[in-house]
Amino acid sequence: MDGIILLAGCGKMGSAMLEGWLERGIAASNVYAVEPNPDTAAALEKQYGINALGNAADLPPNLAPAVVVFAVKPQMMDVAAPDYARFAGPETVYLSIAAGKTIDYFESIVGEGAAIVRAMPNTPAAVRRGITVACPNAGVTDKQRQFCDALLLAVGEVEWVDDEGLIDAVTALSGGGPAYVFLLAEVMAKAGLEAGLPEALAKRLARVTVSGAGELMHQSTDEPEQLRINVTSPAGTTAEALSVLMADDGWQPLMTRAIAAATARSRELAG
Numbered sequence: 001m002d003g004i005i006l007l008a009g010c011g012k013m014g015s016a017m018l019e020g021w022l023e024r025g026i027a028a029s030n031v032y033a034v035e036p037n038p039d040t041a042a043a044l045e046k047q048y049g050i051n052a053l054g055n056a057a058d059l060p061p062n063l064a065p066a067v068v069v070f071a072v073k074p075q076m077m078d079v080a081a082p083d084y085a086r087f088a089g090p091e092t093v094y095l096s097i098a099a100g101k102t103i104d105y106f107e108s109i110v111g112e113g114a115a116i117v118r119a120m121p122n123t124p125a126a127v128r129r130g131i132t133v134a135c136p137n138a139g140v141t142d143k144q145r146q147f148c149d150a151l152l153l154a155v156g157e158v159e160w161v162d163d164e165g166l167i168d169a170v171t172a173l174s175g176g177g178p179a180y181v182f183l184l185a186e187v188m189a190k191a192g193l194e195a196g197l198p199e200a201l202a203k204r205l206a207r208v209t210v211s212g213a214g215e216l217m218h219q220s221t222d223e224p225e226q227l228r229i230n231v232t233s234p235a236g237t238t239a240e241a242l243s244v245l246m247a248d249d250g251w252q253p254l255m256t257r258a259i260a261a262a263t264a265r266s267r268e269l270a271g
Helices: 012-023 038-048 074-087 103-110 123-127 142-153 166-175 177-194 199-219 224-230 237-245 251-270
Strands: 005-008 031-034 051-053 067-070 093-096 115-120 130-136 156-160
Touching: 005 012, 005 074, 012 031, 012 038, 012 123, 031 038, 038 051, 067 074, 067 142, 074 103, 093 103, 093 142, 103 115, 115 142, 115 166, 123 130, 130 142, 130 166, 142 156, 166 177, 166 251, 177 199, 199 224
Parallel strands: 005 031, 005 067, 031 051, 067 093, 093 115, 130 156
Antiparallel strands: 115 130
16 A cells, blocks of 8 residues: 555544554555644644645645545535545546545546546444445556555455446445444334333343344354344244244335435435
């Protein structure tokens, strides 16, 4: 991962990626970050030893980044992205993690000939357990793809697709997925409360069960279906609960509708 990395925006996801890069051995001196909040920029420079500035206009005029990472909130992109068009060239790839912003969108700002990778990470990147799906445009070279892959691997697993249209469903499934899991812990705790458990105990049981099951699935080579079967005794209590959750009006049709709704919304935002 040799080369200058220019990080536009250093909020939660940007900071998670930055920490992952530094843990992987990227030299802090090779990282430039633009963070409009001056206090945040100063804190970034002090904490990580990177080059942090409050405005893209203050970047060195001869700066030649190997990659420009857009970690700006989507609603701020129209204002922020044009400041980085001057870096477009054969040696620079743009890597965006902004939801809803298409490759065409960035090409209209930095130029059709620019190398652009659109990526959709998720929030477990903060603990290096995220998963990102990335899609390159035709201008991305093998070397640039490898560079972007290495940057994304610093915060979790990576998959690549050639069809950008899949990113909407990716956004719905894995992008929003952590929220669905957190909601599972919420509703389990509430159900435990309704079953008579003290609130604090119900919340702790739900939280540790969900996180522990996730770790078990992470470490196991079995499919989720088999893991479910492993914990389900015939005619037992778990089987009784699953008969409700797996009914015709249970979780599957509900989740299918939820993912479809999120996918449609992603397409609306990108349109």
